[in-house]
Amino acid sequence: MKDLSSRIAALDPGKRELLLKRLQHQADERAREPRIAEAAPSSPPVARFDVVVLGGGLAGQTLARQIKRARPETTVLVTELRPHPVPESAHKVGESTVEIGSHYFAEVLALQHHLTTAQLRKAGLRYFFPSGANDDVARRVEMGASYFPPVPSYQLDRGRFENALRADNAAMGVEFWDRVKAGPVTRQGDTHHVVLERAGSPCTVACRWVVDASGRAGLMKRQLGLARESGHKCNAVWFRLARKIDPDEWSDAPHWQDRLPKGLRWMSTNHFMGRGYWVWFIPLAPEATSVGIVADAALHPISEMRSFELALGWIAKHEPLCARVIEEHRGTLMDFLALKHYAYGCAQVFSGDRWALTGEAGVFTDPFYSPGSDFIGMSNTYISDLILRDLAGEPIAARAAEYNRIYLNTYESFLTVYENQYPLMGNPRVMAAKIVWDFAIYWGFLTLQFLTGRLCDLELQAKAGHTLQRVNHLNARVQAFFRQWDALEGRDCEERFIDVLDVDIMRRLHYELRDNLPGGELLERFSQNLGLLESLAAALFHEAASLLPNPPNRPVNPYAISLHPEQWEEDELFHPGKTVEVEAVAAGTMEKIRLTTAIQQHSLVDVAHAG
Numbered sequence: 001m002k003d004l005s006s007r008i009a010a011l012d013p014g015k016r017e018l019l020l021k022r023l024q025h026q027a028d029e030r031a032r033e034p035r036i037a038e039a040a041p042s043s044p045p046v047a048r049f050d051v052v053v054l055g056g057g058l059a060g061q062t063l064a065r066q067i068k069r070a071r072p073e074t075t076v077l078v079t080e081l082r083p084h085p086v087p088e089s090a091h092k093v094g095e096s097t098v099e100i101g102s103h104y105f106a107e108v109l110a111l112q113h114h115l116t117t118a119q120l121r122k123a124g125l126r127y128f129f130p131s132g133a134n135d136d137v138a139r140r141v142e143m144g145a146s147y148f149p150p151v152p153s154y155q156l157d158r159g160r161f162e163n164a165l166r167a168d169n170a171a172m173g174v175e176f177w178d179r180v181k182a183g184p185v186t187r188q189g190d191t192h193h194v195v196l197e198r199a200g201s202p203c204t205v206a207c208r209w210v211v212d213a214s215g216r217a218g219l220m221k222r223q224l225g226l227a228r229e230s231g232h233k234c235n236a237v238w239f240r241l242a243r244k245i246d247p248d249e250w251s252d253a254p255h256w257q258d259r260l261p262k263g264l265r266w267m268s269t270n271h272f273m274g275r276g277y278w279v280w281f282i283p284l285a286p287e288a289t290s291v292g293i294v295a296d297a298a299l300h301p302i303s304e305m306r307s308f309e310l311a312l313g314w315i316a317k318h319e320p321l322c323a324r325v326i327e328e329h330r331g332t333l334m335d336f337l338a339l340k341h342y343a344y345g346c347a348q349v350f351s352g353d354r355w356a357l358t359g360e361a362g363v364f365t366d367p368f369y370s371p372g373s374d375f376i377g378m379s380n381t382y383i384s385d386l387i388l389r390d391l392a393g394e395p396i397a398a399r400a401a402e403y404n405r406i407y408l409n410t411y412e413s414f415l416t417v418y419e420n421q422y423p424l425m426g427n428p429r430v431m432a433a434k435i436v437w438d439f440a441i442y443w444g445f446l447t448l449q450f451l452t453g454r455l456c457d458l459e460l461q462a463k464a465g466h467t468l469q470r471v472n473h474l475n476a477r478v479q480a481f482f483r484q485w486d487a488l489e490g491r492d493c494e495e496r497f498i499d500v501l502d503v504d505i506m507r508r509l510h511y512e513l514r515d516n517l518p519g520g521e522l523l524e525r526f527s528q529n530l531g532l533l534e535s536l537a538a539a540l541f542h543e544a545a546s547l548l549p550n551p552p553n554r555p556v557n558p559y560a561i562s563l564h565p566e567q568w569e570e571d572e573l574f575h576p577g578k579t580v581e582v583e584a585v586a587a588g589t590m591e592k593i594r595l596t597t598a599i600q601q602h603s604l605v606d607v608a609h610a611g
């Protein structure tokens with residue numbers, strides 16, 4: 001303390017005042033933090049661990065593995081309500097992974113062998129925009145990869161994955177107690193006590209760290225009053241069929257058959273989209289298929305789809321071709337589940353008092369870009385880092401507060417991508433642009449930071465803070481802009497394939513995920529990528545503004561774009577110091593995703609008559 005006081009005294013007055021304000025703020029925050037109640041355990045503990053994890057699903061088991069790999073002498077208990085082994089195929093959703101989650105599983109947890117031998121390599125996310133009555137898949141605009149993206153991702157059979165994790169973790173010395181209901185947590189000094197109940201008999205275990213990984217049961221969230229509602233109101237229903245369903249077989253049209261190598265569509269996460277909804281088809285090894293509907297609650301209420309029969313009827317109305325395929329295989333139905341208002345927030349997820357929430361026990365945004373495993377990878381990485389530092393004797397309170405702030409900010413910025421945006425799924429031009437934009441943000445910053453192993457680098461975070469804040473501002477502006485564009489844009493489009501790894505910005509940012517960016521190089525890359533986004537925002541503006549009566553043909557300020565000409569002066573859209581040029585890579589991107597209007601049947605007839 002003396003050392004800290006003398007270091008503070010040695011600072012110049014301005015810096016000292018800033019630091020003192022910050023320390024005061026941290027102290028105030030900690031005083032407001034919820035506390036686990038102090039109490040003696042209800043019975044003497046039957047065992048003591050360094051870490052007890054409540055819930056042995058994906059988040060809980062991967063966390064145990066991450067800690068054990070980094071510090072093998074750590075004693076870890078995972079408690080799980082369900083009996084193990086769990087069933088394959090029809091276990092849980094969370095089957096499609098993207099780059100952060102895949103890297104976390106394959107590289108951080110060293111599960112590459114399991115992923116490549118027992119699961120399916122994924123051919124990226126694939127989108128089908130609406131066309132007419134959605135009864136001819138070959139007439140829809142398709143957006144996806146034409147080869148396996150070089151930075152890999154996987155389709156997971158969750159039951160198979162959780163069983164393999166349990167067996168592997170046990171071999172590493174992780175204790176796994178199934179059929180155990182974890183109950184309330186109390187603390188006594190530095191020790192936490194957790195009540196566990198098995199077959200009606202309660203017992204208590206003691207631990208230094210307690211981590212809630214109980215998913216939507218949200219054990220500690222409820223105990224500590226941390227639950228926060230989200231304004232993003234969407235619902236989901238899903239089911240599994242014990243059949244391989246390959247969209248390649250959905251049309252005989254030569255352009256559909258010849259466009260892609262056989263099987264590539266099947267190995268993608270396929271999204272069939274319309275206004276306010278998407279329907280997923282995900283292949284599961286060896287021969288099952290996961291199907292789900294995700295929809296904006298205001299446009300497609302859950303009452304229209306809350307049983308298999310209702311859901312099938314709903315699909316028949318909006319996606320008749322998908323419904324025909326499901327109908328054909330309905331005899332192989334394995335399960336059916338529905339979830340209302342799946343998104344939610346949380347007041348706090350990490351604490352210096354040695355408790356944490358991970359996975360769905362904390363926050364959940366939206367499954368559209370499959371970020372669930374990303375959030376697990378990130379929260380587990382923060383939690384492991386805190387636990388390892390604490391066990392090494394390092395004070396962690398300030399770091400826990402900072403990780404908590406960053407993680408909850410990440411949740412908020414992800415939410416901006418989805419909230420109020422489901423109606424855009426019915427608009428091919430706007431949605432194609434949004435998908436490019438959303439991937440550029442995802443790959444250009446957070447994914448790079450995670451893949452280069454710098455998630456917990458607070459020095460980097462401090463230095464990159466300004467750039468990342470600008471990214472968030474720009475993103476909020478562009479997401480609102482997409483809604484304005486949707487209001488003006490026509491939906492009728494000629495059939496086409498958009499090859500995402502041929503779209504300039506997407507190709508560049510995806511391939512650059514393989515770069516090693518030590519020291520300041522990552523910061524430099526963030527700045528370059530922000531420049532790229534600014535240029536893309538300007539290009540998007542010019543594309544959409546061409547729908548206005550007098551589109552401006554000059555550089556614009558990307559942070560001020562809108563399709564409200566009356567606002568432009570006030571928003572400083574043309575402010576000379578703030579405008580950017582559209583770089584070639586952004587112009588090239590727009591070229592690749594521009595969709596032509598379908599020639600109407602009647603105009604062909606007119607042409608024939610004229611001829």
Ligand SMILES: Cc1cc2nc3c(=O)[nH]c(=O)nc-3n(C[C@H](O)[C@H](O)[C@H](O)COP(=O)(O)OP(=O)(O)OC[C@H]3O[C@@H](n4cnc5c(N)ncnc54)[C@H](O)[C@@H]3O)c2cc1C
Nearest residue numbers: 055057058059081093094096182214215359360367372373
């Ligand atoms: C519609 C939808 C689609 C999704 N699609 C994807 C996707 O494609 N890709 C993706 O990455 N993510 C996806 N997700 C998110 C994904 O499902 C979650 O990220 C993931 O399942 C969360 O894992 P978890 O371990 O936190 O929770 P869970 O897997 O639910 O694990 C929690 C565990 O805690 C146990 N438990 C509960 N209460 C107790 C108790 N009292 N005592 C002991 N144990 C207890 C439960 O039995 C369970 O096994 C989707 C989510 C939704 C809603």
